[in-house]
Amino acid sequence: MNLIRRVSATLPHPIGFAFRSFRFPGDSLVSSSSSTLTHGVHVFQCPDAVGIVAKLSDCIASRGGNILGADVFVPENKNVFYSRSEFIFDPVKWPREQMDEDFVRLSKMFNAMRSVIRVPDRDSRYNIAVLASKQDHCLVDLLHGWQDGRLPVDITCVISNHERGANTHVIRFLERHGIPYHHIHTTMQNKREGEILELVQNTQFLVLARYMQILSGDFLKSYGKDIINIHHGLLPSFKGGNPSKQVERVSHRDNMQSFVQKSENLEKQCLAKAMKSYCELRVLPYEQNRTVVF
Numbered sequence: 001m002n003l004i005r006r007v008s009a010t011l012p013h014p015i016g017f018a019f020r021s022f023r024f025p026g027d028s029l030v031s032s033s034s035s036t037l038t039h040g041v042h043v044f045q046c047p048d049a050v051g052i053v054a055k056l057s058d059c060i061a062s063r064g065g066n067i068l069g070a071d072v073f074v075p076e077n078k079n080v081f082y083s084r085s086e087f088i089f090d091p092v093k094w095p096r097e098q099m100d101e102d103f104v105r106l107s108k109m110f111n112a113m114r115s116v117i118r119v120p121d122r123d124s125r126y127n128i129a130v131l132a133s134k135q136d137h138c139l140v141d142l143l144h145g146w147q148d149g150r151l152p153v154d155i156t157c158v159i160s161n162h163e164r165g166a167n168t169h170v171i172r173f174l175e176r177h178g179i180p181y182h183h184i185h186t187t188m189q190n191k192r193e194g195e196i197l198e199l200v201q202n203t204q205f206l207v208l209a210r211y212m213q214i215l216s217g218d219f220l221k222s223y224g225k226d227i228i229n230i231h232h233g234l235l236p237s238f239k240g241g242n243p244s245k246q247v248e249r250v251s252h253r254d255n256m257q258s259f260v261q262k263s264e265n266l267e268k269q270c271l272a273k274a275m276k277s278y279c280e281l282r283v284l285p286y287e288q289n290r291t292v293v294f
Contacts, residue, residue: 037088038121040065042103043281045114048074048081052110056085059102065089071294075286082284084294096122118281126153126279129200131211134162136170138209138230141268142275143173151272152279155179156203159196161186161213186213193219207275210267228278230271 044056053072060067065087073082089099099117107115132139139158145151157180164171164181174181182199184192193216200206200223208215208229220227277283277293284292 036090036092038091038119039068040087040089040099041118041120041281042083042085042087043114043116043284044081044083044085044106044112045284046081046107046110046112048079049110052081053083055106055109056083059106060085060087060089063089063094063098063102065094073292073294082286082292084281084284091119091122114284116281120152126204127156127202128153128205128207129156129203130158130207130209131196131213132158132160132162132209133212135210135264137264138268138271139170140173141272142207142209143170145272145275147177151275153275157182157199159184159199161211191216191219193222197222205278207271209271226278228271228274230267230274 042056042060044052046052053070056070057067066089068086068088070083070085074080096119103115103117106112130139130142142151143155146153146155158170158174159182161184163183163185171181184195186192191213197219203225205226205228206223208227210230215227274283282294284294286292
């Protein structure tokens with residue numbers, strides 16, 4: 001995933017002027033003073049035009065909502081506008097059905113290619129499937145993050161090309177929480193992607209938690225939804241399935257075991273952060289093999 005631009009500045013600025021990020025003064029006080037208010041996120045992609053930000057903010061404000069922060073990305077020499085807005089609102093005064101209608105009206109006004117609303121406290125959690133191979137560290141970290149409520153997802157199943165014994169930590173965890181485990185043995189000649197597709201039909205995205213198989217273009221096209229993957233090497237200069245073994249010690253305090261541990265910790269952190277960012281609508285498609293990350 002290539003980063004185009006990360007918009008992180010927090011600049012109080014009048015609405016409608018050129019900016020990259022803004023936060024209205026006093027909004028944090030408003031959000032903490034009323035327990036009836038609900039948090040929402042809206043992402044928008046449309047051809048660039050004058051007045052988009054003003055209309056977005058007016059859409060929210062006209063229903064009594066209050067913008068907490070907004071990020072905007074307008075690439076140079078391209079007629080496209082991206083935004084991500086966080087806001088609070090009273091669901092009694094602005095029911096979700098009305099909110100959908102309001103943003104649909106805005107989408108039609110600007111010929112939007114993408115307009116997505118997320119109300120985390122009220123919307124259904126994302127249904128996902130997890131694919132994994134032999135190594136457990138990313139899978140276990142993901143399962144514990146789900147158990148602790150740090151990831152707004154429901155895991156429909158875990159699929160692996162590696163068989164795990166009945167008394168292993170992963171299998172005991174899955175059985176305890178009623179999550180199916182599917183062992184699908186693959187070979188170079190038969191990836192059994194059709195069987196995998198059948199198991200993931202009711203998911204909204206897939207997570208590859210160190211799944212050491214390459215998914216074909218036909219699989220990606222047939223699935224048609226997003227897939228989050230963590231490359232085990234992290235650095236492209238280290239090829240193969242065991243990149244840690246190709247690296248020398250980084251200091252006299254490190255040995256191979258400690259380096260592998262650091263590498264696994266980094267993989268877990270990267271995957272968890274990628275999933276959290278995706279669920280918070282911070283990752284938008286830009287061009288082939290490129291993304292906008294807010």
